[in-house]
Amino acid sequence: MTPRQRDENPAGIDLPLDPLPGHSSRGRLERVLRRGEFAVTTELNPPDSADPEDVYNRAKIFDGWVDAINAVDASGANCHMSSVGICALLTRMGYAPIMQIACRDKNRIAIQGDVLGGAAMGVANMLCLTGDGVQAGDQPGAKPVFDLDSMSLLETVRIMRDNGKFLSGRKLTTPPQVFLGAAVNPFAPPFDFRPIHLGKKIAAGAQFVQTQYCFDVPMFKTFMQKARDLGHTEKVFVLCGVGPLASAKTAKWIRSNVPGIHIPDAVIKRLEGAQDQKKEGKQLCTDIINEVKEIPGVSGIHVMAYRQEEYVAEIVDESGVLKGRQPWKREIRRDDQMVADRLDHILHDEITETQVDMVKTAH
């Protein structure tokens, strides 16, 4: 069998790709980035349900528009389906998930176990996060764990991958082959430390970083300038976080309630002045993408469209960042398609066969 799409294992869409020299994972995202193509990633809104169809339906709307999907780990400390669970479902269907690991809920024993489990299921990308404080979520009485921090977590997974060892030094029989990611927020103080902090994350093992929502392009440019001067952009792929704002009211709410998101007054003014605020929010997002894609050192975008996931495709299309390239798309297998085509009439034809008729035709 030959693969019909680039970056697909001919033996099955859910199987890892062939290892390539210089690649640390066998996933699609690393291949796209290392080829120098502009990558697009997005975030799946985790369902509050035990139905796998909910995950599949939410992933389906990104089909053919994104290179990888973040499986969030209880973002904002709100309880949802776990990132390991989402990854298990997505890898089965051939998607390339980015498994987020937050340090808030699990200690080092649980985390290292999840890294092995995730990698065994075919998760090729892992994003190491500190995680929001428990006070931000729906269960503020929970115990905050924070056994590791994002930096030591990165180092832990890097040691597991490169040295084939647990933190304790015990050997792994098969190390996890993962592409390691981290998050950066250039929009929160201390501003002059942030680029240096990025350097620290690279030293700890980060190979790609996704940034917090960028609404202030000049601020992001300053950050990238400093990162370039320090030589960081040659060692790490930077994916700029973007997303549409639903309205000026939402923007104001986010500004005062969600920690770490910086929205300048000009953005809110622009939204308030618009007739259709939702459309303007989408347009604003496209405009920001068009600006950030030109910044040297930016290797892709990370589109976070919480509860507006259906707009991701439009935003990516309108901004033209893919330059005609189509990311991997889940398609029905050729033999399955053939069977479906041949037997499709059963669903539509109204044949009522009686046993008497069947006996007659048999003779």
Add this chain to the structure above:
Amino acid sequence: MSEQQPAVTQATLVKKAAPKSDYKPADVSPQRRVQRSFAVRLWSIRHSRLLEWFYSKFADAFLLLHPLWKGLGYGRVEAPIKFVEKRVKGFMFDCRMCGQCILSSTGMSCPMNCPKQLRNGPCGGVRANGNCEVEPNMPCVWVKAWEGSQNMVNSDKILTVQKPVDQSLRETSAWLRVTAQAAAAREAAAAPKTGAAA
């Protein structure tokens, strides 16, 4: 079916009966409840250069006393030293006795005071005014650490990637451990020299 639902539930009655002024501990986070003012902590960070100099002299003095500690037994002096260390560092830095002090790498700002206990840099949730995401009244430990480290001679020590906290060292003396390790390193460095000479 004929039974009618009571218009007012018991829970509502209890809630209404409680006086409005009642103290609700859930409104205040546990860290805030035990936290005193930040004045001394912030003073220490402002004077990080002085403290860095003092700390290095202090470490040397402790190392000089190594024969004494060894003679008395490190295990035996642990309790009194810890008693002093806990109170002195508790006053100066709001020390949490993690037992593996990295103050000189974090601009004399104790990273264990961070609600997420981050030892490698700030999280992404720092407020625009430089305060903590979890404790809105507290200046971010890492914003202060960056300021403090810039005043210090070894200002690049903040760049080292710190290992995860070893929880088994909690409530032990970091001073004695550092001294014992430095003494061991000194002896190890001296040993091969004598071996080569002989």
